[in-house]
Amino acid sequence: MSEQTEQTVPGESGDVGEERPEARLERAVRAAEQALIEFEIAVETFRVEVENFSRLHHQKLGPMYSRLDELDALIAEARAARTGDPEDLRRARDARSLVMPMPGVDELFHDWLDSDGISDDAAAMLTDRPVRPPERVRPSEEVRRLYRELVRKAHPDLAQDDAERERRDAFIARVNAAYGRGEEQLLRELAEEWAAGPAPEEAAPGGSGELYARLEWLARRKELLSLVAKELEDSAIGSMLRMAPEDPDRLLEEIAEQLLAQVSEREAELAAALAAQ
Numbered sequence: 129m130s131e132q133t134e135q136t137v138p139g140e141s142g143d144v145g146e147e148r149p150e151a152r153l154e155r156a157v158r159a160a161e162q163a164l165i166e167f168e169i170a171v172e173t174f175r176v177e178v179e180n181f182s183r184l185h186h187q188k189l190g191p192m193y194s195r196l197d198e199l200d201a202l203i204a205e206a207r208a209a210r211t212g213d214p215e216d217l218r219r220a221r222d223a224r225s226l227v228m229p230m231p232g233v234d235e236l237f238h239d240w241l242d243s244d245g246i247s248d249d250a251a252a253m254l255t256d257r258p259v260r261p262p263e264r265v266r267p268s269e270e271v272r273r274l275y276r277e278l279v280r281k282a283h284p285d286l287a288q289d290d291a292e293r294e295r296r297d298a299f300i301a302r303v304n305a306a307y308g309r310g311e312e313q314l315l316r317e318l319a320e321e322w323a324a325g326p327a328p329e330e331a332a333p334g335g336s337g338e339l340y341a342r343l344e345w346l347a348r349r350k351e352l353l354s355l356v357a358k359e360l361e362d363s364a365i366g367s368m369l370r371m372a373p374e375d376p377d378r379l380l381e382e383i384a385e386q387l388l389a390q391v392s393e394r395e396a397e398l399a400a401a402l403a404a405q
Contacts, residue, residue: 153339160346165283167350169276171357174366176267176308181376182365188380192387197227199394206401267310274315275307282322285349 201223208220267275282300287293299322306314360366372379 150336150339153336153343157339157342157346160343161285162280164285164346164350164353165280167353168283169279171353171360172279172304172307173272173275174357174360177376178360178363178366178369179308181369184380185365185368189384189387192384192391194227195391196387196394197223199391199398201227203394203398203401206398206405210401210405267307268312271307271310271312271315274312274319275303278303278315278319278322285346 201220204216204220204223208216279300282296282303284293284296284300287296299318303315303318306318361370368379369376
């Protein structure tokens, strides 16, 4: 190979070793920022799924759990009435204490009244008309895509000053609310609103000290988010959701079938206990 071909052209790979340390540090900070945002998106997505699954779980299965508690109390009371044994009487009192009391009028109509009077759902329940079905367990794939794109663009951690952070915080709060409700059209409108807003400022390169401080802050933020993620995963609803991540609706149906079978067993046991009195 000739001496001329061995020479390195300025700006090509031979200059990489002469790159400023601050430039490499800046790239590391930007990569860490994006990684943190992706992690936050994953945590928020799972939080929404857990919250919606919990709501749906309560709506669909709550009455069955209440019925089981009531049947257990009735069975224990029937047994105590037959035997008069102090221990059976204690068990009957304990079983009755687990039964949820009937709600008061204010609690019963909580969220049923709106500015025009009784809500549509309440009116439907009182007139035997169909009630709106519970919300879906999770947002659709399109909603999830829109949400991820918005968060990547408008995340508060990308702000360059306090005023910009406040603007982004308020905007992302609206994005999170729309995502939690699965409102695809609203997310599209928010995307248009963000695009029409002021262009975000480019991050000004910082000194080594500032960049290291930023990396440390990002690491601490990741640790806090990891704790939040673990708490969600270890919760009862989170554990249930992880059992069927691709079809949580089917999981609810399976649990409902099991509870219905238990209700039938308890009702038969109660009938036998009453017949023995």
